[in-house]
Amino acid sequence: MILTKRNLNDFQQWFEALNSEGGMILIDKALDWTSFDVVAKLRSLTRIKKIGHAGTLDPLATGLLIICFGKYTKKINEFQELRKAYESKFKFGATTKSFDSEFEEENFRSTEHITLELLQSSAKDFTGPISQIPPIFSAKKVAGKSLYKYARKNQEVEIKPSLVEVYQFDILNYENCIADVYIECSKGTYIRSLAKDLGESVAAGAYLKQLRRTGIGEFTVSDAININEFTELLINFKANTVESL
Numbered sequence: 001m002i003l004t005k006r007n008l009n010d011f012q013q014w015f016e017a018l019n020s021e022g023g024m025i026l027i028d029k030a031l032d033w034t035s036f037d038v039v040a041k042l043r044s045l046t047r048i049k050k051i052g053h054a055g056t057l058d059p060l061a062t063g064l065l066i067i068c069f070g071k072y073t074k075k076i077n078e079f080q081e082l083r084k085a086y087e088s089k090f091k092f093g094a095t096t097k098s099f100d101s102e103f104e105e106e107n108f109r110s111t112e113h114i115t116l117e118l119l120q121s122s123a124k125d126f127t128g129p130i131s132q133i134p135p136i137f138s139a140k141k142v143a144g145k146s147l148y149k150y151a152r153k154n155q156e157v158e159i160k161p162s163l164v165e166v167y168q169f170d171i172l173n174y175e176n177c178i179a180d181v182y183i184e185c186s187k188g189t190y191i192r193s194l195a196k197d198l199g200e201s202v203a204a205g206a207y208l209k210q211l212r213r214t215g216i217g218e219f220t221v222s223d224a225i226n227i228n229e230f231t232e233l234l235i236n237f238k239a240n241t242v243e244s245l
Contacts, residue, residue, distance in 0.1 A: 022070030026224035054079035063213030082217030089210040098137035099192035
């Protein structure tokens with residue numbers, strides 16, 4: 001059973017089925033939370049040990065996480081293969097070490113030549129199957145170790161490119177060095193790397209300023225609930241359960 005904003009009245013049925021049948025929930029992840037933070041919080045609240053998420057979101061990203069409980073964790077690989085949709089903002093005229101706003105801007109360059117038309121034309125070069133190098137500050141593992149652990153110790157490591165697919169790469173608007181971007185892509189695609197590569201292609205540099213995952217397959221963030229909403233639902237359920245005894 002899936003818990004979304006559309007069927008919150010079925011919370012009791014959903015919750016009581018977690019230990020036997022399993023279940024899943026759509027969560028709208030908040031800024032600065034890691035995907036593991038969400039899993040750990042839900043494990044603590046529900047007391048369900050077998051729980052996992054179907055696709056990592058960086059702490060600086062918000063949006064849709066699919067969380068699976070019990071027997072539904074067997075479906076995680078299936079969900080991970082689904083197409084992802086993102087709304088994002090790219091900042092042009094500078095880069096950062098992490099390809100996002102975690103670090104300070106550097107390598108400043110002129111953006112006088114940048115236009116919406118130029119960005120839209122250049123984005124076409126990054127549509128379809130592409131070879132992409134993951135950011136050094138990422139959870140991508142090399143030799144069993146996350147890349148960011150090498151980066152934070154200033155250790156050099158060979159990062160091999162990955163083959164991913166970008167189904168849709170739309171530059172919707174460009175103003176004051178900021179581009180509004182909509183992307184649909186395959187599993188394993190780093191939007192930060194797309195920002196960096198697009199910035200290089202237009203000779204201005206760029207990094208990911210903001211990111212929100214809006215869809216995974218047929219699931220959308222508009223149907224997701226946040227951790228505070230879930231906590232309130234669980235508190236009310238437990239209170240009603242005690243009252244009925």
